Amino acid sequence: MTNPTPNSKHLPDLVPSLEDCIRHRHSIRFYKPDPVPQDLLYECLSLAQLAPSNSNIQNWRLTLASGPARDRIVSALQQASQAHGPNVPPLPEQFKHFRSEFGHLLYGEQGYNIPRSAKEEHKAATLRNYEFFGAPVAGVIAMDSSLTVVDAMSVGMFVQTFMLALTERGLGSCLQVSVTGYPEVLREGFGLPEDQAILCGIAVGWPAEHNRVNEIVVPREEVGRVVTMLND
Numbered sequence: 001m002t003n004p005t006p007n008s009k010h011l012p013d014l015v016p017s018l019e020d021c022i023r024h025r026h027s028i029r030f031y032k033p034d035p036v037p038q039d040l041l042y043e044c045l046s047l048a049q050l051a052p053s054n055s056n057i058q059n060w061r062l063t064l065a066s067g068p069a070r071d072r073i074v075s076a077l078q079q080a081s082q083a084h085g086p087n088v089p090p091l092p093e094q095f096k097h098f099r100s101e102f103g104h105l106l107y108g109e110q111g112y113n114i115p116r117s118a119k120e121e122h123k124a125a126t127l128r129n130y131e132f133f134g135a136p137v138a139g140v141i142a143m144d145s146s147l148t149v150v151d152a153m154s155v156g157m158f159v160q161t162f163m164l165a166l167t168e169r170g171l172g173s174c175l176q177v178s179v180t181g182y183p184e185v186l187r188e189g190f191g192l193p194e195d196q197a198i199l200c201g202i203a204v205g206w207p208a209e210h211n212r213v214n215e216i217v218v219p220r221e222e223v224g225r226v227v228t229m230l231n232d
């Protein structure tokens with residue numbers, strides 16, 4: 001087994017703390033076109049590779065595309081999204097209010113600032129998902145389809161570690177369930193075998209600065225709403 005030995009060549013002079021990275025990470029939906037050096041990605045992936053997994057099976061599979069490979073996938077996704085709607089399972093009823101609150105933030109004055117009546121503008125903003133928000137690196141996250149939800153936990157840990165390592169180096173990211181609505185396009189574009197279950201897409205790149213959409217702060221529930229502590 002190879003032992004990942006991440007170096008810290010790409011860290012800023014003043015290294016942010018873990019808490020800074022956790023607090024600073026948020027979804028980035030506007031990117032600079034500048035490419036992301038492969039060794040910088042590798043450094044973050046080597047750290048992500050240290051995530052825990054059930055029996056150490058390391059069942060995350062990530063395929064990243066940049067350059068012409070990324071552009072081909074974007075074209076295919078754009079074509080598919082013009083032809084038909086995405087096939088993404090709807091959120092269960094009890095979670096829908098979160099989506100609507102988040103939608104107000106993203107499309108409202110604090111974000112895209114698109115009036116509710118401007119249906120075409122709204123659609124165009126949503127369709128930005130299929131160009132990975134302009135990110136120079138587009139990815140798909142998958143795992144073996146014979147595994148179950150417990151193993152999806154490990155993939156999540158890998159992905160969060162990856163995103164925190166990116167944040168530490170000034171890079172941005174956005175996870176994207178939206179692109180999984182066109183699984184055939186992802187399979188073909190990223191060369192994913194049939195035995196891999198597609199979990200999510202991811203955009204990676206340098207965040208565009210002074211961009212309102214990139215600065216929206218999405219609130220969280222109080223800890224007491226999601227964690228139960230039994231003491232006696």
Ligand SMILES: Cc1cc2nc3c(=O)[nH]c(=O)nc-3n(C[C@H](O)[C@H](O)[C@H](O)COP(=O)(O)O)c2cc1C
Binds near residue numbers: 027029175177179
């Ligand atoms: C599994 C997953 C799928 C997501 N899919 C999308 C997506 O398709 N499009 C999008 O704009 N954001 C997507 N997001 C980002 C969430 O909207 C975002 O994480 C959430 O609103 C919290 O905001 P923050 O990441 O800025 O803290 C996704 C996040 C996760 C974890």
